[in-house]
Amino acid sequence: MAFSNEQLTRYSRHIILKEFGIKGQKKLSRGSVLIVGAGGLGSPAALYLAAAGVGRIGIVDADDVDLSNLQRQIIHGTDDIGRPKADSARAGMLAVNPETEVRAVRAFLNAGNIMDIIRDYDFIIDGTDNFPAKFLINDACVLSGKAFSHAGILRFSGQLTTYVPGRGACYRCIFKEPPPPEAVPTCRQAGVIGALAGVVGSLQAMEAVKYLAGIGEVLAGALLTYDALTTAFRKIALPRRDDCAVCGAHPSITAPVDYAQAACDLTA
Amino acid sequence: MTLTVAGTPKEYPDGINLTRLIELEKVETPMYVTVALNDAFVESGGFEAAVLKDGDTVEFLYFMGGGR
Numbered sequence A: 001m002a003f004s005n006e007q008l009t010r011y012s013r014h015i016i017l018k019e020f021g022i023k024g025q026k027k028l029s030r031g032s033v034l035i036v037g038a039g040g041l042g043s044p045a046a047l048y049l050a051a052a053g054v055g056r057i058g059i060v061d062a063d064d065v066d067l068s069n070l071q072r073q074i075i076h077g078t079d080d081i082g083r084p085k086a087d088s089a090r091a092g093m094l095a096v097n098p099e100t101e102v103r104a105v106r107a108f109l110n111a112g113n114i115m116d117i118i119r120d121y122d123f124i125i126d127g128t129d130n131f132p133a134k135f136l137i138n139d140a141c142v143l144s145g146k147a148f149s150h151a152g153i154l155r156f157s158g159q160l161t162t163y164v165p166g167r168g169a170c171y172r173c174i175f176k177e178p179p180p181p182e183a184v185p186t187c188r189q190a191g192v193i194g195a196l197a198g199v200v201g202s203l204q205a206m207e208a209v210k211y212l213a214g215i216g217e218v219l220a221g222a223l224l225t226y227d228a229l230t231t232a233f234r235k236i237a238l239p240r241r242d243d244c245a246v247c248g249a250h251p252s253i254t255a256p257v258d259y260a261q262a263a264c265d266l267t268a
Numbered sequence B: 001m002t003l004t005v006a007g008t009p010k011e012y013p014d015g016i017n018l019t020r021l022i023e024l025e026k027v028e029t030p031m032y033v034t035v036a037l038n039d040a041f042v043e044s045g046g047f048e049a050a051v052l053k054d055g056d057t058v059e060f061l062y063f064m065g066g067g068r
């Protein structure tokens, strides 16, 4: 596949990087990323990945755009209020880069549909806002041997890790199972600064770019934490759990599991 | 004794266990924190028995469920 002159111009700041070059750009254009959640994390991730020239992007969200989303969900505009987030996000990506193939999926992921939905993608980005979804994505990616980026944000802090099959801990190695509903604060109860979601979602996009282009080292086997108030980033090495219920030597989880959704998360 | 907690070396009373360290560090959700001691996870049922010694490294990993 050869790039047109217009494409060479569009991606010139990538191509000029010697570690990336035409080769990296070709890999991106042949690559695919599924972004789950067109929200605070998913918005910047989707915009950067579309702009970067990722060949195919899927965006999953079952909700509609709400006025309270706009403080941080920068892929949506005021005119999009009431519109399905997946459609609004798709339009946002195509506006940035009409060459990207974008599939909008207006659905909640569950144990019954997740394996089919993630099958067609090289890399998954978890931009969800609740623990049942985060565990579901982890388990489905581990079971299907897919790399994915986990991230979570709360108040002024964020964390992320990248799971790559065979290369270190999964999300369930760290947190064995979802906490009971209401046991730990959620964004909706606790609040979040929009730019924090931007920082962490952009880090997720960077992980996807590195993974697809095969450059650098992805954040496997480590948890990166970011404290916005003190501007402190820390990279914590993660042990793997040999007895992890999904990625361990003798897994007890062999198919995706639905956990009860915390009521407070339903309309986040 | 000196413990390195969340990347920062600090002085703590000799012989404290993880339960006490969690109190001293005012961990917000002690029931749901994941603890790594010298690069191995400690099960929550094992905090009481985990007596810390000089030079130990402890990390607290917190649930962060937000994203939207």
Ligand SMILES: [Zn+2]
Binding pocket: A169, A170, A171, A172, A173, A174, A241, A244, A245, A246, A247, A248
């Ligand atoms: Zn695991």
